[in-house]
Amino acid sequence: MSETVIKCESVYKIFGQNAKKMLEEANGNVDAKTFQEKGCIVGVNNASFEVAKGEMLVVMGLSGSGKSTLLRCISRLTDATGGKIFIEGQDLLGLNNKELIELRRSKMGMVFQSFALLPHKTVVENIAFPLQIKGTNTEDSINRAMEMVKLVGLDGRENYFPRELSGGQQQRVGIARSLAVEPDIWFLDEPFSALDPLIRKEMQDEFLRLQEKLQKTIMFITHDFDEALKLADRIAIMKDGIIEQLDTPANIVLNPATEYVRKFTEEVPREKVLIIEDVMDASSKDNLGDLKVSKDEIIENVAEKILTQEKLVGVVDSNNNIVGSIKPSKIIDTVFGGRKNGS
């Protein structure tokens, strides 16, 4: 296990007067309904998890589920009502204002749903903004910002104003700005939700390309389950402030922890999420056909090949050792039948 970057221990965020006192009285047993009757709204309810270095945690939930609030607690844009948050071992809630600003200037970057660009600054000035706030001199900050402009593919538009850009381009600026100070931790709050479906897909691919290169520790918020599946190392599904399940995409699809999670997974095309390893049978060396597939392959990509076989197909690991086998009928089962018997 690599080192932990973000660590949350039973984080609560409750809006309303006397929230702190009520939380203490509740003794760790927070019920949204009773709180609501007393005029308080529970945003985040007992969230505990860790994010490792270089990992991408996607927090998924419908609007009002508290996912954005959770993110804002961890970036301390709002102060959590209870619990502890550690950023690289540092107690976030214990930081004073100066230390917090220092932390944000050096370690954190954030991308927003509505882009949140400064309307009076050009693309390159927007990107250079965090650097200039930090006190970097103009020339260095502009040079660095130009690098970022190239990284997100906006060369030639560096002197445009945000109002002259399309939504996708504006979000590229937002991404470039959040990366300008080379943060270790990258927060993205529904970055692609305001974009058209086609642009969204393009941006997701672009985002994966960037992450491949940069290997940041990421918390990514979305309400789109497909997006979560596509991007995540692990997914946290939230409902009414509670994290219903936190697991890898495959496990969430295969073993939904609650009824709520199961509803989400029902419509998910499994062949796009699951890899061969998830559905293979234990190794049997007999009767194997000529075709071998890697255990890390996503089913969709090899389904056609496997289905044309009549014999068992061998599954190999990265060292080409056979670790299991798969029947062509299993593929059909997964794609069409799996939903009823819960695989």
Next chain:
Amino acid sequence: MEYLKKYPKLFQWLFLLIVFFALCFAIEVPETYKFIRGQAEFVKDPNQSVYFFLGKEVRYYAFDVFWRLPPLLGWLPIWINDSLFFLMNEWMPMEFWNEDTQEFKTRPLLLQISRNLTAFMTFLIELIREILLGGLETIVAFTSWDFIDAYPWLELPGLPWTIVAAGAAILSYKLSGKGLALFAGLTMIYISIFGQWKPSMQTLSFILVAAPLSFIFGLGLGIAAYKSKRVEKALYPILLVMQTMPQYAVLVPALVLFGVGDHAAVIITMVVAVPPMILLTILGLRAIPPEVIEAGRMSGCTNWQLMLKVLIPTARRDILIGVNQVIMVCFSMAVISAFIGAKGLGFNLLLALNQLNIGLALEAGLCISLIAILLDKMSLAWANKQTDYFGNLTFFQRNKNTIFFAVSVLIGIILAYIGTFIFKGSFNYLFEVPHNKGISTADFWNKGVDWIFDTFFVYIKAFNTWLIVDVLQPMRALYLRMPAVATLVLAVGAGYLIGGVRSALVVAALTLFIALSPWWDRALVTLYMATFGVVVSCLIGFTVGTLCFQNKKSAAFMLGICDIFQTFPSFVYLIPVMMLFGITDTSVLIAVIVYATIPATRYTIEGLRSVPVGLHEAATMSGVNKFQRLTKIEFPLAFPHMMLGINQTIVFALFMVIIGAFIGTEDLGQYILKALSDKNGAGIGLTLGICVAFIGLIFDNLIRTWVEKRKKHLGIA
């Protein structure tokens, strides 16, 4: 019974009206009642009742409490007066070093502060005035009279009008484009040729001092209110009252605190101009998307950086709209301040009106209107102008406006120099056209007015008589016939029916304040004039607005006209009506109607416009005709917004009624005017101003509450 269940509100209102009229008929007019009642003045009459409070003697004519409440607040104006007097002349005497006499002098602290403040303001005004017009006060302020005698060339020469005109045109070009530049140039040339240069520049220097100061204070307070709920809560009631207080009621206390002249006017202008700036600053800062603020925070901004680099630039447009408001308020105050001796266009206008020289007044008025439009358009253009990227421009492109201005300064100086040869021995018209030495059309206008009077006198007189005898007098009598208790019941009942207990309490408090002041009857007269004006204005405004709305072009045209008319200081409206109707109540009412029709028209068009397109299409697809669409869809949905228009109409009407006192009415305004020339007028003027503000606020509260509820009900909040 079924109706009762179906329309419970209707029956509640009916019940309220029945109670109101029952009270009106049940309470007889006391025989001793005369319209003119004892004020908090020092007229002694054995029939008066007397009481003492806080050591102040209040005399009044006592009536049945149901008919008129006793003026229990009668001590307030006297008390304010005496307190002010005490603060200014006796409180905290201290020793101050006097530079001129080289000795210590004992002076009350506040007086000293006030004197220092006025001296500073005078210096600022003089400085700008002398840059524009020339003079030597500023140099003298730094040196001495002897020094200037020794070096007479040090006197500031003043800018030739050609340079100011070119400067205005170039600035307009930079802000907006050729159209505005042309307008600016022509306006300046007009001002100069018609000999209004000097007063115009005096007014301009007044604005150039008052507006930036108001902007700074307004922005500061606005930011403070945005940051702290407590500051906002404390400011809010003051802002409300200031928004509905007639501008000229604040002139009176200024007179006491700061004396007569431009400096007093500038200081008091700030009091009036700061509130809209505060409101727009708060509005602008609140309108910033929360994510932009979060983005700033996540970029690691400190609070200062966040304010200066993120919040203020993002709210730039709203803040600049605030600047526009500040400039317009300053301008209108610059005109009205003539009453307390501010120099400039307003002073000339006042003089001309006092001499009944309508021609001169018209020229000054036109000048005022042109400058008002110019200032409004320029500041709006500034607000709407978006920053452009200029990194890729050449040196010439980047600085062309500066270069053009430098060139025009050069040409202006050369022209002025040539002028000294052409106009040898007379005025140098290429440098400055002296006041009243330009072309004047005053005679023409005066003759025109005479001709109108000669030709139409009979008709105008007949109309006048009819309006006064058959409409205004009966209406006035009806208003005065209302017993105080009946009025209170009506107001409080309306408050309760519209906004529940809270509204009822607010309205009751406001009404009681007026009823317990010594000017209840005057307030009723004010109210009757305002009501008449509002009703007629709304009828005209709704009709014109609805008609213009039928066509996109005419709607835009009408809004443009409203924009232009709204920029004129209210005082200007008195000129044409005096020209046509002479000095009567009719003139005032017509001015009220013209002035108050502007918001009525504007809000009608805007309200109708705000009806969603989807609803239009839905209605058209269900096969309604134009008239049905108007009555069934557009009016009901636009009505809340139109009600806000009525709210504005009431405020505008009240302002105009009060200013109408200048022509001669017998309402609250008349007493404000009187207070201006009264040594003890400060308290009276202020209390009267508050009374007028409260009349406005009563309606404001009722209408706003209703509109909010209605909008929620319609789901368009």
